[in-house]
């Protein structure tokens with residue numbers, strides 16, 4: 001693949017005309033997943049500011065497009081996420097009430113209120129939560145792919161986690177054994193506060209290709225992410241490295257100012273240019289209303305118990 005731009009730009013790896021060629025139904029369904037995550041994370045941020053959520057919280061604000069895009073073409077797969085996984089959980093259909101209950105520390109939460117933000121799971125949907133050691137979900141995912149079931153596996157992990165030896169070994173094993181697994185690196189260029197250039201001199205997609213995996217390196221344009229998910233889910237094993245921006249601190253709700261790019265705004269602009277602006281605005285409003293109603297309901301139940 002050739003790229004006309006540097007890796008950390010919103011158009012990295014762009015394929016001209018992708019959004020224009022998508023059906024309106026597809027574009028709006030993709031945006032609905034992004035909008036749900038955006039609304040949820042915005043409300044969860046407020047809940048922590050209000051001290052309704054008192055445990056550590058890892059928000060994926062800014063990174064919504066990755067899980068939204070992958071989930072459009074990964075139905076039925078096992079899904080393993082990392083600590084910043086609310087968007088993965090929601091995009092793949094995880095139960096929102098049980099996620100809120102988990103953040104509120106309620107026994108009805110998806111981890112009985114004992115785990116909080118990172119280890120969220122919904123086994124009915126095949127979503128497996130994170131233990132807390134970055135990247136350890138990747139060898140587990142490879143093990144699941146080796147189990148020989150017909151079910152494909154998708155595992156998300158961060159650019160920091162990509163440096164763990166067991167993650168790199170997992171890429172090698174998947175390539176050697178031709179396992180039905182998609183590796184998705186949510187590359188926000190940060191491991192806590194350390195940028196990639198201060199941590200390593202190698203490139204994940206190139207390393208993956210060296211192991212024999214098909215691999216692409218792209219920005220987090222949701223149409224582009226969905227395109228590569230569709231292409232690669234039938235050519236597994238494969239890896240997608242997605243350049244993205246974390247809007248908030250590593251943990252908690254603070255912010256150091258504007259991100260390098262605002263993907264959500266860019267998608268809104270693209271939808272408007274496609275003549276879908278009004279429908280997109282309605283989808284956003286519906287997502288906000290739904291999320292607010294669920295939070296209010298769960299907060300009432302908690303205070304009554």
Ligand SMILES: Cc1ncc(C[n+]2csc(CCOP(=O)(O)OP(=O)(O)O)c2C)c(N)n1
Pocket residue numbers: 082084132133134157158159160161162186188190191192250
């Ligand atoms: C094995 C291990 N080493 C170190 C840590 C401490 N730690 C928690 S999150 C994190 C950074 C993770 O960065 P990345 O994988 O890029 O995910 P991001 O937070 O950027 O989404 C580190 C080093 C850990 N949890 N597990």
Ligand SMILES: [Mg+2]
Pocket residue numbers: 158159160186187188189190191192
């Ligand atoms: Mg990172």
